[in-house]
Amino acid sequence: MNAFDPNISQRQPIRQLDDAAANRIAAGEVVERPASAVKELVENALDAGARRIDVTYADGGKTLIRVSDDGHGIPAGELPLALARHATSKIDGSDLLNIRSFGFRGEALPSLGAVGRLTITSRYGKDEAARIAVNGGAIGAVEPAALTRGTVVELRDLFHATPARLKFLRTDRAEAQAISDVIKRLAMAEPSVGFTLRDVSGGGEGALKFRADPENGDMFDALAGRLRTILGADFIDNALPIDAEREGLILTGYAALPTYSRGAAVAQFLFVNGRPVRDKLLIGALRGAYADFLSRDRHPAVALFLACDPERVDVNVHPAKAEVRFREPGLARGLIVSTLKHALAEAGHRASTTVSTATLGAFRAETRGHYQMDLASRATLSYRQPDRPQSGFAEFAPSARVEPVHSAEETSPEGVEALPLGAARAQLHENYIVAQTDDGMILVDAHAAHERLVYEKLKRQMAENGVAAQVLLIPEIVELGADDRAAILNAADSLAPLGLTIEPFGGNAVCVRETPAILGEVNATAMIHDILDELSDLGQTQTVKDRIEAILSRVACHGSVRTGRRMSGPEMNALLREMEATPHSGQCNHGRPTYVKLKMTDIERLFGRS
């Protein structure tokens, strides 16, 4: 036994905890860190109909948090009530399922009063302004005060009464970051409200950390303006407006193109009835919607608002109100997945503008161009050893080289330059196709594009009558571990419609009898291992359809033109035409663009001609 284990051997009589202690315990649930206090206070201001909210903090919110609003205020007589537990003006308690405000529990202010020094100053209508203070749970008297309008809530020395909690706080910087995050989320939820955030750590005016002026205009314009302020113009330029409704569930907002994805889930802003949430169901739906376009290590960027009759969603399931429970979770998931998939499909050909901007940037960086290669690097180039071992029949590593299309007329039928992806002119590094269009040039990642085309074809075949299977002359025997063998045989029934027939074989081996015909000759062993990886990554979390699509995307890689294969002119043009005809071909299965476009004006700019 150790000294910190709960000691139950010496029983004490059951006692009623005093209010201060009870409030402190409850506060633990509501107020985890300065940012949660800010969230409660700003939500109160929003509930009070504020148009402007100014937030100030010092030392990461640990010593001071102040939220001022221009809302309707609290009558002096009700100030003590505002600090009482379970006292709220927002619901009457008769219908917990019809909540239209951020607040509904009457817990926030008493909780804050229990863990810090809290002062509320407020003016209700034309009344005289008044103030009340509470320190470590001890409520003071209501005193007259000066304030032109609204409410100012000030919280000092958070957690001074609970030093244990203070210890768990992160650095000032991290806490300040969390505060700014909270403000940004709420600012997205309410574009028509103006926000400022100041850090007054050093005293005085402090530093303005964030500012969003009230947006006007219709809902979409206001939201777009607000998102531009918060997430940057880049996000809005690369995002698709979303507006869909299904059975009274409404989904609006913006979803970024897959090519604008992030390495972490840092740009996912989800709101349910205007309330910022981090809900697993919704995040899962998002993942499902982008699954076709992004690899698992990329995360979509979105700001999405789900709205429905408050009765259809329970917001009272999480102490910080971060999660919700839908009456019809399938409907919510379905709406998100299908709406986003549809929007992304329509945008299939819009390669992210960030990509081409970045490309342009890279081009410009080259202004000190070395036309004359220096001797040292010339020497390393020409005496570079082949990348591959010399044994066997490996050819030498391909060098950087242009494969010109022999003659434009022979390979590019007339008029193709008017087509979106133009006429192939050359292949670089045995992968990238350079094509000329009427108004610029296109650079295509042939490998990625081909992979996408194969994937789309597989999906189409799958939907029609199953993927055509090529029977193998010599079945391939693949040796596996016992677990892997069981896992792949388990999946055998769902792999058969994908054109992959796997049967048990002696020992720990399986026998591959048929492979998807579209892939041509395949390395069955590598493919089986890839599918196993995919199966274990997916676990049981995905629907059967999602799983099949994930596997198809893996399978598609095996049929693709490897980087390093030289293509003839007609082959390149055929690939371009196929891309034009295939939806979603603007991104590869991993969410990278398959092509980028440089407009004539971009090219001219590179040379300073414009």
Place this chain on the structure above:
Amino acid sequence: MKVSIERSTLMKAMSRAQSVVERRNTIPILANVLIEAEGDKIAFRATDLDIEVLDTAPAVVSQAGATTVGAHTLHEIVRKLPEGAMVELSDDGTAGRLEISAGRSHFSLATLPKEDFPVMASSEYECNFSVKASVLKRLLDKAKFAISTEETRYYLNGIYMHAAEGAQGKALRCVATDGHRLAQVDAPLPAGAETLPGVIVPRKTVGEVMKLLDDDEAAIAVSVSETKVRFATPEVTLTSKVIDGSFPDYTRVIPQGNNKRLEVDAAEFARAVDRVSTVSSERSRAVKLALDEDRLVLSVNAPDSGAADEELAVAYADEPLEIGFNAKYLLEIAGQVDRENAVFMFNSSGDPTLMREGNDDSAVYVVMPMRV
């Protein structure tokens, strides 16, 4: 070194040598051809480290010697010289230049030391035999379409040449497969080839050897060891490493009991397959063969682009059968038939199908169906 040689003789010798030289080379010496002049001959040696070609031609050698020079450049120069010109090659061994003169043209090319040139280690050949060029050409030509391009199954990236028991007695046999189809081509076993160890001749070597076989009547001397194979005409010797791997036991996959027999004019069949498969843009276009009494209906159904069918009069007297194949595979095997009708032997829609020319068992093809 100082040599004088007639342009067209030089051209012929050079073009065979330079063809093994890889166009993009990261090791400079491999872009070069080794020129050796001695007696009344000049020899050109080129290599990619896996294949070595040694080509000799008669020449007037006024000073023996050796050097190396860029193969493609020399070839280009010789190609552009006028027909019938006398070409003089000279190298004083110190300047690091090869001087080339023909008429009023003069070239000077940078050389690399001949010592740097990697000459393939010589080998003990345990089996030597001679085969007529036309016979070797047929063996390689009819098998090569089935060579695999999947690099991971490297042991299928060539033609398996070995001695076997054929339908007409002992045979020199070439086999190639990519796992979807297989070609097995036999020729009577030449004297001396009885001890032939089975070797896998790489795809590139097959291509290079084919270039040496324009004279049908020429005798090609073949030498084989465990690691190398050599093909020689009086002027040219091509030595190649063989693929280090074991070729699968292909005999088990050649069906013996297929009893549904279709006989069809190969060219007509190929044209029909080609026509119906036009409607599909897929790389793996599936053609369905529906067989009924003396009737074959070929059809393609590509849901996103269209459908086509065509009926052919054929000889077929067995139970009705429907079977699908990759159109490309059908076209390729039908293309191997040049004299008689193509005879297909089927079993069921999931089993290997056999094809041969008339009743000639010296070349058989197996193709696996596609299941749609």
